Amino acid sequence: MKVLVTGGCGFIGSNTVDSLIQNGHDVVVIDNLSTGYKENLNKNAKFYLEDINNKNIDKIFEIEKPEVVYHFAAQIDIQLSVKDPILDAKNNILGTINVLDSMKNHNVKKIIYSSSAAVYGVPNYLPIDEKHSTEPISFYGISKLTPELYIKNYSNLYNFKYSILRYANAYGIRQDAKGEGGVIAIFINKLLNNESPRIFGDGTQTRDFIFIKDIVNANLSVLDSSDNTILNVSNNISIDINKLFREIKDILNSNVNVIYEDKRAGDIKDSVLDNTLIKNIGFEPKYNLRRGLEETIEYYKNIKKDV
Numbered sequence: 001m002k003v004l005v006t007g008g009c010g011f012i013g014s015n016t017v018d019s020l021i022q023n024g025h026d027v028v029v030i031d032n033l034s035t036g037y038k039e040n041l042n043k044n045a046k047f048y049l050e051d052i053n054n055k056n057i058d059k060i061f062e063i064e065k066p067e068v069v070y071h072f073a074a075q076i077d078i079q080l081s082v083k084d085p086i087l088d089a090k091n092n093i094l095g096t097i098n099v100l101d102s103m104k105n106h107n108v109k110k111i112i113y114s115s116s117a118a119v120y121g122v123p124n125y126l127p128i129d130e131k132h133s134t135e136p137i138s139f140y141g142i143s144k145l146t147p148e149l150y151i152k153n154y155s156n157l158y159n160f161k162y163s164i165l166r167y168a169n170a171y172g173i174r175q176d177a178k179g180e181g182g183v184i185a186i187f188i189n190k191l192l193n194n195e196s197p198r199i200f201g202d203g204t205q206t207r208d209f210i211f212i213k214d215i216v217n218a219n220l221s222v223l224d225s226s227d228n229t230i231l232n233v234s235n236n237i238s239i240d241i242n243k244l245f246r247e248i249k250d251i252l253n254s255n256v257n258v259i260y261e262d263k264r265a266g267d268i269k270d271s272v273l274d275n276t277l278i279k280n281i282g283f284e285p286k287y288n289l290r291r292g293l294e295e296t297i298e299y300y301k302n303i304k305k306d307v
């Protein structure tokens, strides 16, 4: 199948591209390399260096005629969304509308959209299922939720299908530890450099971490099924940040300690996503945290050796 992937040079996008190609699909990537890396890109994917906000992407759709779009390209930093909500909305909301418009113009059959636990806001109950209210408390949460509404409306008007996947906290191979990347990437890299990472708040905040290979399997599992659904993608296991730090410290046999700082705006105290719906369609996460962390640590150790 001809598949177009936006953000295919990023963490989740590039791992998904690898798996699509392994499964025999013909893959085209659009990425502006704002946070992604050309080195992440599978050699068998066709690459367009382009911004999803640019009207030129319509030409790419015309040339490539994809049947399905995986839409990963986004600004993913919650703190940046607080500092610069216009940039955040431009990338995540207007960028998605531009992609949807090209899909409409070129009769693409389906979009698979990477949404986020951030759309739920402060949980009324845990674990959060897909029926939970959506009242985001960060601009990032708003800019991930709004495209869901556009996708549903485009789908109604122009008759294409969608799967909206709301990921819990992803971690693993190729996650960027620079800037405000995922907490696991930051902890591991700090400890590998014998530096103390920071925890914002007292570390009792909880998250639900899911390993990249499980996310990729979830992404591929909806390629030709689960049309017009919203599905959480998670492990449905809650772990607090202090315990996460101890686990990483233990695997690395490190004696570095953490620095506690004030909690940040837009951060949610507890988040764990119910995964019953996606399990009902046959998806089962295969990685427990320890195994996922061990593979992730090996990856970062090898990169360090190469530098």
Ligand SMILES: NC(=O)c1ccc[n+]([C@@H]2O[C@H](COP(=O)([O-])OP(=O)(O)OC[C@H]3O[C@@H](n4cnc5c(N)ncnc54)[C@H](O)[C@@H]3O)[C@@H](O)[C@H]2O)c1
Pocket: 006, 007, 008, 009, 010, 011, 012, 013, 030, 031, 032, 033, 034, 035, 036, 037, 050, 051, 052, 053, 071, 072, 073, 074, 075, 076, 091, 095, 114, 115, 116, 117, 144, 166, 167, 168, 169, 170, 171, 176, 182
């Ligand atoms: N990482 C997580 O824990 C997580 C959790 C929930 C949802 N998500 C969603 O998954 C998707 C992928 O996230 P990721 O962690 O791989 O992030 P990432 O930053 O590694 O990847 C995003 C990719 O999109 C590209 N990009 C960004 N803006 C673009 C634009 N305007 N035009 C073209 N390309 C652009 C970047 O260069 C990068 O390659 C995002 O939509 C994010 O909101 C991620």
